[in-house]
Amino acid sequence: MTTTLTTPPRSETSAPSGARGRARKPRERWNRPGTLVLVLCSVTVLLPLYVTLSMAFKSPAQAVDGNAFSLPAPLSVQGFVQAWQLTGFPVGLAMSLLVTAGTVAATILLAALASYAIMRNWERRMFRWSFFYLLGAMFIPFPVVALPQIQLTGRLGLDNPAGVVLLATMFQLSFSVLLFTAFLRSIPAELEESARIDGATTAQTFWRLVFPLLAPMSATVGIFAFLYAWNDFMMPSLIISDPALQTLPVRQQLFQTQFSNNYNVSFASYLMAMAPAIVAYLFTQRWVMQGVTQGAVKG
Amino acid sequence: MRARATAGALGVALLAGLLTACGAGDGEAETVRFTFSKREAIPYMTKVVDDYNASQDDVRVELDTSGVDVVSASFVRGNPPDLMLANYNNEVARFVDRCTLSDLGDTRAASAIRTDLQPLMDQYGRCEGRTSALPYSVMAASVIYNKTIFAEHDLEVPRTWSELIKVADTLADEGVTPFYGTFKDDWTVAQGWFDYAVGGQVDTIDFFDRLAAEGSDVGPRSAASFEKDYTRPLEQMTQLAGYVNDDAPSRAYGDGNLAFAQGEAAMYLQGPWAFSEIAKTAPDLDLGTFPLPMTDDPADLKVRVNVDLAAIIPEGSQHQEAARDFLEHLYRPEVIEPYNESQLGYTPTTDAPPPSDPRLAGMTDYYDTGKVYQGASVLVPKTIPLTSYAQGIAFGEDVGTTMRTLDEDWARLAMRQ
Numbered sequence: 001m002t003t004t005l006t007t008p009p010r011s012e013t014s015a016p017s018g019a020r021g022r023a024r025k026p027r028e029r030w031n032r033p034g035t036l037v038l039v040l041c042s043v044t045v046l047l048p049l050y051v052t053l054s055m056a057f058k059s060p061a062q063a064v065d066g067n068a069f070s071l072p073a074p075l076s077v078q079g080f081v082q083a084w085q086l087t088g089f090p091v092g093l094a095m096s097l098l099v100t101a102g103t104v105a106a107t108i109l110l111a112a113l114a115s116y117a118i119m120r121n122w123e124r125r126m127f128r129w130s131f132f133y134l135l136g137a138m139f140i141p142f143p144v145v146a147l148p149q150i151q152l153t154g155r156l157g158l159d160n161p162a163g164v165v166l167l168a169t170m171f172q173l174s175f176s177v178l179l180f181t182a183f184l185r186s187i188p189a190e191l192e193e194s195a196r197i198d199g200a201t202t203a204q205t206f207w208r209l210v211f212p213l214l215a216p217m218s219a220t221v222g223i224f225a226f227l228y229a230w231n232d233f234m235m236p237s238l239i240i241s242d243p244a245l246q247t248l249p250v251r252q253q254l255f256q257t258q259f260s261n262n263y264n265v266s267f268a269s270y271l272m273a274m275a276p277a278i279v280a281y282l283f284t285q286r287w288v289m290q291g292v293t294q295g296a297v298k299g
Numbered sequence: 300m301r302a303r304a305t306a307g308a309l310g311v312a313l314l315a316g317l318l319t320a321c322g323a324g325d326g327e328a329e330t331v332r333f334t335f336s337k338r339e340a341i342p343y344m345t346k347v348v349d350d351y352n353a354s355q356d357d358v359r360v361e362l363d364t365s366g367v368d369v370v371s372a373s374f375v376r377g378n379p380p381d382l383m384l385a386n387y388n389n390e391v392a393r394f395v396d397r398c399t400l401s402d403l404g405d406t407r408a409a410s411a412i413r414t415d416l417q418p419l420m421d422q423y424g425r426c427e428g429r430t431s432a433l434p435y436s437v438m439a440a441s442v443i444y445n446k447t448i449f450a451e452h453d454l455e456v457p458r459t460w461s462e463l464i465k466v467a468d469t470l471a472d473e474g475v476t477p478f479y480g481t482f483k484d485d486w487t488v489a490q491g492w493f494d495y496a497v498g499g500q501v502d503t504i505d506f507f508d509r510l511a512a513e514g515s516d517v518g519p520r521s522a523a524s525f526e527k528d529y530t531r532p533l534e535q536m537t538q539l540a541g542y543v544n545d546d547a548p549s550r551a552y553g554d555g556n557l558a559f560a561q562g563e564a565a566m567y568l569q570g571p572w573a574f575s576e577i578a579k580t581a582p583d584l585d586l587g588t589f590p591l592p593m594t595d596d597p598a599d600l601k602v603r604v605n606v607d608l609a610a611i612i613p614e615g616s617q618h619q620e621a622a623r624d625f626l627e628h629l630y631r632p633e634v635i636e637p638y639n640e641s642q643l644g645y646t647p648t649t650d651a652p653p654p655s656d657p658r659l660a661g662m663t664d665y666y667d668t669g670k671v672y673q674g675a676s677v678l679v680p681k682t683i684p685l686t687s688y689a690q691g692i693a694f695g696e697d698v699g700t701t702m703r704t705l706d707e708d709w710a711r712l713a714m715r716q
Binding site: 060061063064065066086147150151153154159234237238239240241243244246250251253254255257259260261262 | 332336338339341361363364365366368369372373375376377378552553554556557570572573575576579580
């Protein structure tokens, strides 16, 4: 369903935009400088990705021969096997997924609730101040409060992935609230008033009407929260005390030593860790694009 | 009302936790968390742990490879690991200085350790009346040289400074790069060039004692200072740095290993950790080691050592006895000696044989007779960017000026502490 919507025949999409002043020119206009810039931009992404891929399949000897761009010969999966064993990959992946899913869900939910309450009560002082209070957290980076957080989570029995979810959500909240409140401003109050007239309570208005309308922004907030929680190294490394419950980035730290280069093992491991993030990115990016245009048309 | 209920629930949960902790004593095995994060040796240690777990039912050892940050956090939290084998440096010494590690002086392992290593351990930190850490693996580092190249040019291993210069000149004249420099990685300059140059000429333990006595007075007028004691060896280092490959400033550690493995230079200022990296490219290369001669007296020859691994048991551990039991197991000759053999390290116990690897043979005599020093670059706290200063000198910065800066840094740090 979605695929047919987003990929209509080419002539249809270019016709309305190209029809105005350029009837003579062929419909396909090739923007040379623009394309060149975009090609260069994509190279900055594709090249490291290619190196990661080829490096992961190299043998230890070939990995250190100084030719990062050469193709792996002979093809070796030894790197994957070692990385899998050294990091305890399945458990690490499960923990990373748990922490990320928890953070994304909690951030979207709490930020949406808070933003709704704040925006609809903007004229009240306490709500306004609580907005500034939430934004204030943007100025506090985690390292500054790391020590007390380690002690606190230790005492409360939160020195595990649950504690990381809690803290990550907290740190992600301010930015997400900022995004949601800005988006909420564009949703007309009349929509809610009509729901009220139909007899909806505040909770019903939020769940049935506002939250679905927030979907595009929820996707954006979710992506930010995902990237943060998935890639974060410092917080899980300091907060989680049981090594068996550690997330992937922390487990992979093993490969970064001063004295030895095991590029094939490290890159195999990074590749395995990247895979879920790339998959999630491919899916959600499409959804966001669609969501944003939808929102724009309806608003 | 609700707050009280929550507090009550928390209390019950805590109590339950305590009770289960007590229950573990009878019948079930006691769990010991063992931190070890030297990647190359994890397979070996995993096997040691598995064998130990299989051999008895009282103690269960869990291997934790998650690294240093996690350990620091666990000390803050109050649940440190029960036993650690860690690289012994200023970071670990902080736990020693603050007396957060239990005394290992009464263990069997402690009585087997060479006593002349204790001054090296004390250089980093001390807790009065305690043996806070026991060395487990000592790494010796000096000049790595390509025996084939030396033989081709009829060269002997130099034992004095003038012989070294002669060797370098001969090689340079015959079109061979004498030294391979990897100055892009500042730590390689500090570890090799800086430390070997200083350690080969200055008595490092004595120097740092005198420096500590000066405290915040270190400067142009003090009896001991970096400027007074280090300028001469470092001038010699700059002279040697004239014999490196042309692209040394842009070469990093990995490049150096590759180039040296391909026979692009005759000598390489690196530690034994580089052997396994070189072997990835050239497994059969005929390599040897010799201490860098910095004076004209062969009696001054010394090798740089560092305590690659030291065993510690934090005071905060709840399983002191069980941890000690496993510690004794780790120090049994059939465990510690094969470990060091496989990692090219020296076993710090009195009756242990040196590693049999021929590449290390050039250093064994010096280690056995205690002619060793610890690198000056690792003894200076990391708040002082010594590695960058060393790199600056390799790039042509004036030695005197750099050493004066270092003196000022040292004095400021001494004043703050």
